Amino acid sequence: MSVPMVVLVLELVGTFAFAVSGALLAARKGFDLVGSLLLASLAGLGGGVIRDLVLNTGVPNAFAAPQYLVPVVLAVLAVFIRLIHEDRLRRTLLVFDALGLSLFCVMGATIAHEVGLNPIAAVLLGVTTAVGGGTLRDVVANEVPQIFNPRGVYAxxxxxxxxxTALLLEVGLFSAVSAVVVAMLVLTLRLLALRYRWRIPLAVLKRG
Amino acid sequence: MSVPMVVLVLELVGTFAFAVSGALLAARKGFDLVGSLLLASLAGLGGGVIRDLVLNTGVPNAFAAPQYLVPVVLAVLAVFIRLIHEDRLRRTLLVFDALGLSLFCVMGATIAHEVGLNPIAAVLLGVTTAVGGGTLRDVVANEVPQIFNPRGVYAxxxxxxxxxTALLLEVGLFSAVSAVVVAMLVLTLRLLALRYRWRIPLAVLKRG
Amino acid sequence: MSVPMVVLVLELVGTFAFAVSGALLAARKGFDLVGSLLLASLAGLGGGVIRDLVLNTGVPNAFAAPQYLVPVVLAVLAVFIRLIHEDRLRRTLLVFDALGLSLFCVMGATIAHEVGLNPIAAVLLGVTTAVGGGTLRDVVANEVPQIFNPRGVYAxxxxxxxxxTALLLEVGLFSAVSAVVVAMLVLTLRLLALRYRWRIPLAVLKRG
Structure with a gap:
């Protein structure tokens, strides 16, 4: 499987996952179907649009290539007909968000590397792509973004x-398999962090 | 009237309308005159800046061409001296916002078509241009954006x-007249939706 | 000292100052260390990223050049170990924010001039660069941005x-010294405005 093909699959599945998180948030907040479509688009496509604006490589994929709309529309419909719905603990949104996060950090770093950025820049763009869509989703819906939720390690x-991913690409071990392994590790870490409410130190050290 | 001329007129009038909505929101929230100028700029010019960033066609018009500031400054002054003010039902803001929305969806789709994007991309960019400035206005002023207000169909x-607009451009029937007709239809729909509180289905189907 | 060198120094010091404001806001809101890093990055690098996206000059510095991360990381650590902390009146955040504002308005206008924009566009981009990072910081942390705080003149x-700065560049009097003088005047004005709660007229004239 070629690198562009791996990236495309990661992006389409990740877009679907983030779009579900957007449609679920729209449902929770009582938005209508068009609001759901807009919030799902922002969540699913926002990270990729930011990535493309930063890379300055022409019209962002989300606008130029209509196929990126397919996972968004499917996600909105799946939430609309309750095929996907929130569980009692309201974890469904966070699980889909975690899936998008894990796929997009690999995808963003890979695209940055393909364009020729240095490894540090690839890491930064990977993280930005991964957290961008979810942050836009939360900000526009007037919620404090998940990235700042101190319960459950996110970024x-x-x-x-x-x-x-940047390391695998540097040493030439990046492949469809290793990409999926990295994404699944990220997903596992995020879900464990949610389940066991892992915390990392706060922004300020507590006094002795 | 040439297409670029039609676009320029739509953009200047739409910028004024959105800028009025921004200045009225600044007044409602007790911001000062400079805050009003910033919120009016964001509302009036934000959609166009997002459009230009997406199209990647150089420095966005709002920065490169000082004439786009004229409608913004006029809008801020018109609100400052109470030439334009909110009515009792607080509908003035929404009416100006609706005017901006109707002009910008036509303008955005037309520019996307001029740049050579496919019709679906032109529709997406038209919607993004139309809802972008108002959404930035609401997000930055810490309000839930109009796009998510389930009372009154917006997007x-x-x-x-x-x-x-994309259809008219495809079949070669786009002109100053047909552009204005489309915009007036959009405006009428939006105002009727507001007046009669039209609703579309929510993000999730209600259980039987 | 060459113009690019002046710009680099202004940008690195301004990035540190804004990043401190972001880390202090993260501390105030109870975010964790990674949240602090993200909010400090947004505050410190956001204005420059907007500037580079508008100027359309390739990958923004904040992503392409790893050295811009150094002041951000230093700021986060300085807040973490309480080397920099809020005073009782919570003025520390605003003082660092004011320092960033004063350096970035000079830096943004200078870069716009270097790229060949007209003086009005240079002023607009200077202001956008100066207020952009702080506004992103506040919006993402779900606060009403400082630019709209009617107590204390900000923008x-x-x-x-x-x-x-645009005037000095036009008449050929821009230098490291004059750049610092302008920045210090801006800083002084902002701090005086905060100290004495200067106000400018509200968005709407009061009735007689």
Missing amino acids: APAFLGAGA | APAFLGAGA | APAFLGAGA
């Missing part, structure tokens, strides 16, 4: 995933 | 307007 | 600073 697994 | 008329 | 000093 740190994306950093690790983008870092591992 | 759907912009979808129709951008779609009609 | 107006940045307008004056960017205007003075």
